[in-house]
Amino acid sequence: MATSHLQADTFPSATLAGSYQALLYNTDEATGTPAGRVTLTVGTTGSFTGSVVTDDYKTYSVRGLFVYDTIAGTATVLNGVNIPRTGVGILPLNLGLTLTYSTQILAVNLTGDALPHVSTTSFRNLTLLPKTTAPFAGKYTLAMNLASAAGVGTPSCSAMLSSP
Secondary structure (H helix, E strand, C coil), rough: CCCCCCCCEEHHHHCCCCCEEEEEEEECCCCCCCCEEEEEEEEEEEEEEEEECCCCCEEEEEECCCCCCCCEEECCCCCCECCCCCCCCCCEEEEEEEEEECCCCEEEEEEECCCEEEEEEEEECCCCCCCCCCCCCCEEEEEEECCCCCCCCCCCCCCCEEEC
């Protein structure tokens, strides 16, 4: 009889602990429509809390634990996070989460609706301590172009950051 074991390595808190946000899209970012947002706060042990906001304007609280795999360089939530929903014929959602050590990017897969919602745009929030001397610390201005008339209803922007 074959037995498989999962080895849980020490969670790399200095690299992966922090706050994350991910935008959800139907199918993919290039061809899909926006479908929601995921926000997470990951603690030093890999535990996390956060929320999922869906395209039907419902917010669900989530919590769980990332398990880190040194060989793969990723932290994942085994079997995802089950999100129960109420109502006749409404299936629960399953939130798949993976953090990549080298890029500090959160990958999200939300299933349980008619279409899978995937994240291809995510980022780690950077919070600077008071009196930080980082060269990029300071105030910034963000300018965005409005959607063209041909793409009414379609979010579109390009941005440029500048420091005063």
